[in-house]
Amino acid sequence: MxxxxxxxxxxxxxxxxxxxxxxxxxxxxxxxxxxxxxxxxxxxxxxxxxxxxxxxxxxxxxxxxxxxxxxxxxxxxxxxxxxxxxxxxxxxxxxxxxxxxxxxxxxxxxxxxxxxxxxxxxKPEPLTQEGLAKLRADAGAPALAAAALSRNGRRIGFVDGRRAVGRGEAVTIADKWHVGSCTKSMTATLVARAVEAGAIGWNDTVGQTLGGAIADMRAEYRDVTYRHLLSHRSGLPANVDIAQLIKFPRESADARADRVAYARSALAQAPAGRKEAHFEYSNSGYVVAGAMLESRLGAPWEMLIADRVFAPLKMAGAGFGAPGTPGAFDQPVGHAATAAGALEPFPPGGPITDNPAVLGPAGRVHAPLAEVLAYLSAHCFRSPFLKPESWQMLHTAPFGGDYALGWERRGDALWHNGSNTLWYCEMMFDPKRGVVSAAAVNDGRIGAMAIPVGKALSGAAAAAV
Missing domain, CATH: 2.40.128 (Lipocalin)
Known part of the structure; x- marks a missing residue:
């Protein structure tokens, strides 16, 4: 996946x-x-x-x-x-x-x-519990959740459905949801924290940081910086070959060596386009950025983001990979469609529950929606968690276009979505309206889920303002 x-x-x-x-x-x-x-x-x-x-x-x-x-x-x-x-x-x-x-x-x-x-x-209609339930039922999803928070303190949250098809456990407002590629802005936020700590610089290059471990990287990538990697302007293709990707373990206590190996493969690929001029949405770029962080800071990306982003924002429920305890169905379970079109659950403990651990910096975080709102609020209201210039860096497209560092700009709002093909999530924050919102579903049929999840996202924001 x-x-x-x-x-x-x-x-x-x-x-x-x-x-x-x-x-x-x-x-x-x-x-x-x-x-x-x-x-x-x-x-x-x-x-x-x-x-x-x-x-x-x-x-x-x-x-x-x-x-x-x-x-x-x-x-x-x-x-x-x-x-x-x-x-x-x-x-x-x-x-x-x-x-x-x-x-x-x-x-x-x-x-x-x-x-x-x-x-x-x-204008989007304000979301209600009945409205969310209808969106879920019409989409045929096992479960759907949405939440929002405004600057005036109004908070709303709705959930509907079951944690897994064929099971009786209902989802709760405290459940954890896989956010997929919405992880990317979190990795960019980690980079900002490390820059402010003086451990790295925004313009540190791939060659400077990983050149010792990957001496044979292509010349086109040696001068690529964090800003290029995080805005998808590095020239790197989207992914390494699938045959290479599936060789990496699904779970790993320490994926640092795997990320260097992944980066070696990615940095040997021919560029998809010219650095800065060409936009290529690239998971590989974020894995390379993660490997650079690990090289300079001396710890796995998972530990770094937990200590430097999740802990200060009081995101104690955030984690990596599929949420939940094997066999317990104590959290929502991701689903995919079978060849016959039926939904099949992929519970934790099984052989396939998420992408390989090596892809962590590109998209393996899960969290309760309340904690996602805390993260989004830090961005929206530019909390003292980061300096103003760091927020500005994260929210600005450095080389043109509408993609900043882990965020796509949509007018006054910044937005992203994510899926590991078993889940789908969208999140946004709008500083002008003073509202943040997130919505997620435990169903990886992106084509069928994007519109109902998007409607839940915008409806939740409308209900909170």
Whole structure:
């Protein structure tokens, strides 16, 4: 199992304009159309521009608004079909009642209606216990939890469902949830703590830190710094080869040697793109950063983050890997779909409960949602846990774009999601609104879970403010 995070509509910087089908577009389709993809935690506003050819150019208004060039565009009577190869997306719609009603596909499938006028995005409805239960039931998830906290002290939390399919134990508000790649911002926060302690520097390089252990790393990576690694601007590919990954143990009391071995493999790979200019979401980058921390600070990443991040923030329930005691079902259990489509639980103590321990810095933390809110509050309200300049470093994209150090910026808010293919989680904080929220499900079907979890996340925030 490897971590993935692929937002809708992220696109390449290089455009290759495709030719549309021959013939003129019917007048009913020509011109500008506006719609929005419901991604659960937000609405992604789109503009569709249909011109003669026909040619359907797409604009993601909330992601910079640059034109996304079409590949193939076909119009047949009252139906339109369009593709955008640079983002691996397509749309099929029917003109009816002055609107184009259809389906947008980019990995998953989402309903998408275009209208002539740009509508104001609807505000999320405040979440209730009944609303959360409906989201869970409609998604078919074993359990769903959401919580939020505002600067005025209002706190809400809702849970619904069972810890495992086929079991009777109900989830509780105190249960622990696997946060997947939301761990990344925690690793970045650990780096900030180490910088403030004078143990490392933001601009320490891979070559300086790991050169003695990995003398044969590719030259392109020698000058890569923590800032590159934590913002996915190092040039490193997403992961090492799966055949290499599965050789690492699922659990380890001390994964330092494994992280050096992983880093050696990652740093031997050809770059996915040029440092700083190219964004490549990379679990490997965070493992390399973890190995650098371990090399300089002389302890496993797990011990470092527990002592320097979790303990000061009073996150006593935070841990690593699958939560719970083998055989006890005292915590939620992760689930995946079988080939037949049924959900199968993967309880602790089994052979597969999480990614290998080597991936810890990229995504193996679990915690109760109350403690996740404490962590998010430190970021949102910039507590004395870190100096103002450190918070600013963590929350700023150092080389452009919208990805900071472990966080994706969404307007005034910072957000992230995570999954190890057995769980799915989203968390966010919004300094302008003064609210933090988190939502999680013990179901790894990301395509089916992203929207209900996102709705729980935004609804919880709305209920708390």
């Amino acid at each position: 490897t971590f993935t995070r692929r937002p809708f509509l992220a696109m390449s910087a290089a455009f290759a304009f495709g030719a549309g089908a021959a013939g003129a577009a019917p007048d009913g389709f020509l011109g500008e159309w506006f719609g929005a993809l419901d991604l659960g935690s937000r609405q992604l506003r789109l503009k569709l521009e249909v011109s003669a050819g026909p040619k359907a150019t797409l604009y993601s208004l909330d992601q910079g608004g640059a034109p996304i060039p079409p590949g193939e565009t076909r119009i047949d009577g009252d139906r339109i079909f369009a593709t955008w190869p640079v983002i691996s997306a397509r749309y099929e719609g029917q003109l009816t009642g002055g609107k184009i009603v259809g389906t947008f596909r980019q990995g998953g499938a989402l309903p998408l209606t275009f209208a002539r006028a740009q509508e104001t995005s609807a």
